Amino acid sequence: MTDHAADPAPDYCYRHPDRPTYIHCQRCDRPICTECQTPAPVGVLCPEEMRDARASIAASRGGATGTLRRLLPQGVPVVTYVIMGLCILVYLAQVLIGSVVTGAGALDPSRIASEPWRMLTSAFLHSPGSVLHILFNLYALFIFGPMLERFLGRLRFLALYLVTALGGSLGVVLVYQLWVVTDRASATWIGTLLAPSAALGASGAIFGLLGATIAMRKALGVQPVQLIIVVIANLAFSFFVPGIAWEAHVGGLLTGLAVGAVLMRSRRTDQRTTQILGIAGVAAALVIITVLCVVTHPEAYA
Template identity: 40%
Template sequence: MTSEAGHQPAVPSVCPRHPDREAYVRCQRCGRPACPECQRPAPVGIQCVDCVREAARTSPQARTIFGGRATDGRPLVTYTIIGMCALAYLGQLASSEVTSRFAFAPYLGWTEPWRFVTAAFLHSPSTYLHILFNMFALWTLGQYLEPMLGRARFAALYLISGIGGQVGVTLLAGSPTLAGIAAGQDRAWFTAVVGASGAIFGLFGALLVLNRHLGRSSAAMYATIAINAVFGFLYPGISWQAHLGGFVTGIICALVIVLFRRQGVRHLVWIALGLVLGLLVVVTVGKYLTVPPEIRNLTVFR
């Protein structure tokens, strides 16, 4: 006869992530012990935090129709840009130094190139209508475009278009000479510009391209763009050059996004957008190299 041995109580395992804690439950995926803090509900049983993290990393990401990461629909980048513009505007009202240090003028672009970016977040401190109109347009366009493109692509579109607006101002400012400056000419080279209009016109241009690709009508947008373009020519103090530069840049960026929207090539979109930005830099440097060094290297205009 054989005698039955007494049953020994089960000894709890130790959580590999917290060696000082006992774990009575094992992960349904990897089989390792998991303490209560490291347990995550699963369709069957629980999984450990490591397996949940690995599953999230390897599972395919939901994508927008143009290859960006799908979001919950909230245009967070749009809201962030509006917030940045509002804070910058308050800074402009508090001190005129904010405008003078960060506004863009072609004669400052060579020595202070960051102004190509910062000017797109400033607005005329003499009238609140400037920032109100621009932010309303950005809010309207952003709610449509950002969920369609994904946040990263939308942010890149805005920034590159904003830079394109300042590039347009530079290319269309003429070719200043020392004699022209002495005669009181070539004022466009020394005229400061601020505003998100260049970037917003880039969003307009992108919207036309993306809607056409999707087979959607942009009839109402044509009228809006035409009215804003006419204002740039009829009213003093509005830079139609920035509008044009941003509009063309936005169209090019949108074409790039459409071209590289598919799964096998979507990662190349960032290289392509980088090339668009590089082209803007090359064109701008070429323009500055045609300007006399005495003018190109100015930091103050008196």
């Protein structure tokens, strides 16, 4: 008689957390359901490993695509490292050239009508007077970026980073909009917590990565309690330490949750169009809200 109590418990497909399975990818050993399996000479492969295998074959054939893939090997978080490198280069320019660089790219909500690029360029700037500002953000990006980039792929990760950076900037704009709507009265509410200010730094996008990690925690295999503790601790730090743009952190976090939810609900290979439209929809919503702020009070935006 078979002792069912001794049978091993099934794992759950990393792309479909509600589907139990006993099958694992031959290469990465992640559990995969029947829908996600591709037969290989030995065992089966998950979609990511199958994509990497096809990329290796294409790279070995040469040509422009093959050359590019050899220069950008699979598994290396190239986008994360490029973003970190850009932040370092811009920071050096801020220190060496002076306030011109910071003034041209920092997020000043009152100037976004004529200089909308500030909504994104501010995410690559840091306070030139505090090296800890950029070091903390680079460290956080180094911790969460590679994990998400390897899981999502380079293009999805880049989209996640840029959209959440935009969401962080919108948080700053909304606090400024509240100040405008209330005829500056909001600046005295809750102390100076709702006083508008300029902002710069990658932390809005980094909180976006945290939000996306929360939304995708099951697929990533991340312990939710530890992750939530990290998020709460960093948010508390944002609120209680003066000079930190908490609104960018909240805006980035909420945007990351939204983009992460889209990515999780459209992760099957046959849902690529749905996924693209979903992420584009989140970005469009951020842009529309920003435009509404500007057109309803044009006198407050240069």
